[in-house]
Amino acid sequence: MEFKKLSKKAVSLALAVAVVASSVVAPTAAKKAEAAKSYSAYLCFASKGYNGVLDENVTGNRSKGVMNGNKKASIKGIKVSNASFKKGSFTFTVSATGKNLKKFASDKGWNSLYVDTTLPGKDKKKLKVTKAVVKMDGKTVKTIKNPALTPDPGKTQKNTQVMCLNTWNKYANAKWAASKVKKMPKKSISVTVTGKLK
Numbered sequence: 595m596e597f598k599k600l601s602k603k604a605v606s607l608a609l610a611v612a613v614v615a616s617s618v619v620a621p622t623a624a625k626k627a628e629a630a631k632s633y634s635a636y637l638c639f640a641s642k643g644y645n646g647v648l649d650e651n652v653t654g655n656r657s658k659g660v661m662n663g664n665k666k667a668s669i670k671g672i673k674v675s676n677a678s679f680k681k682g683s684f685t686f687t688v689s690a691t692g693k694n695l696k697k698f699a700s701d702k703g704w705n706s707l708y709v710d711t712t713l714p715g716k717d718k719k720k721l722k723v724t725k726a727v728v729k730m731d732g733k734t735v736k737t738i739k740n741p742a743l744t745p746d747p748g749k750t751q752k753n754t755q756v757m758c759l760n761t762w763n764k765y766a767n768a769k770w771a772a773s774k775v776k777k778m779p780k781k782s783i784s785v786t787v788t789g790k791l792k
Contacts, residue, residue, distance in 0.1 A: 632680040633713045637688035637785060638755075640705040641778070646698030648674065648690060650710045652752065660690060662698070669694050679711075681791050689784035699778040706772070707759040709785050715751040718743055723789035728758050730779040742766045756787055 636656070640647045644663035649655040660672045672692035679686050688709055707728070713721060726741045727734055738758060742765035745751035757766035759775060766772070 632678045633711050633791075635677045635679060635686055635688050635712075635787065636710045637674065637676075637690055637783070638710045639690075639707040639783070641698045641701040642703035642705055643698070643701040644705070645701050646695070650753070650755075651712065660695070669697055679787075679791065683790045685786065685788045687784050687786040689782060690779075691782040693781055695783065696780045699780060702776050702778060704759045704772055704775055705761050707785070708766075709756040709758070709787055711754050711756070713754040713791070715745045715754055718745060718754045720792040721754055721789060722792075723756055723787055725788050726756055726758055727786040727788075729782070729784045729786070730777055731781050735777050736770055736775075738769050740769075742769055756785075758785060 634651065636651045638648050638650050640663065646669070647655075647661045647663040648659070649661075655661060658668045659674055660669045661667060662669055671694040672690055675687075675689045675691070677686035677688050709726070721743060723741055723743060724739065726738045728736045728738070736758070742757040742763065744755040744757060744763070746763070746765060757763060757769070759770055759772040760766035761772040
């Protein structure tokens with residue numbers, strides 16, 4: 595009789611320990627998975643006359659690389675490099691390189707230049723970008739401190755974006771007015787983003 599009581603107590607204790615252990619392991623595993631999750635980043639731009647366009651990752655045109663938006667044709671000989679980042683501090687660079695970048699240099703300006711990401715727009719508050727460095731042909735053109743991020747305040751948007759230039763966005767224009775930028779690349783353009791994701 596005493597042995598049966600002892601067995602029942604032992605089983606109950608073992609079950610309690612198992613429940614506590616599982617409740618500790620599950621959140622820890624979830625936190626590790628969240629920390630390990632990475633997000634992609636893509637360079638995007640549109641020259642003033644749309645002779646050079648590199649679309650966002652959610653459009654079908656993205657797979658075509660840099661395009662002449664007026665002719666709806668890809669511009670050959672331009673390599674696009676994407677990047678990734680995850681929870682914690684990060685620095686990454688996205689770029690487009692190739693001698694045929696000069697094909698839209700005659701536009702002498704930009705409608706937009708930014709970094710698109712796969713971080714959901716609803717999670718924008720978790721992202722803090724301290725600077726974005728724009729380079730053309732290997733030389734720094736502009737360092738933007740605390741660049742504007744989309745979605746804009748009060749707006750919803752599928753993904754979070756880091757703005758460098760955007761003629762239609764007042765928050766981006768306050769940092770670097772698109773109408774004043776005439777510099778265009780001949781061989782390369784890149785944006786290096788530094789920040790932290792909570």
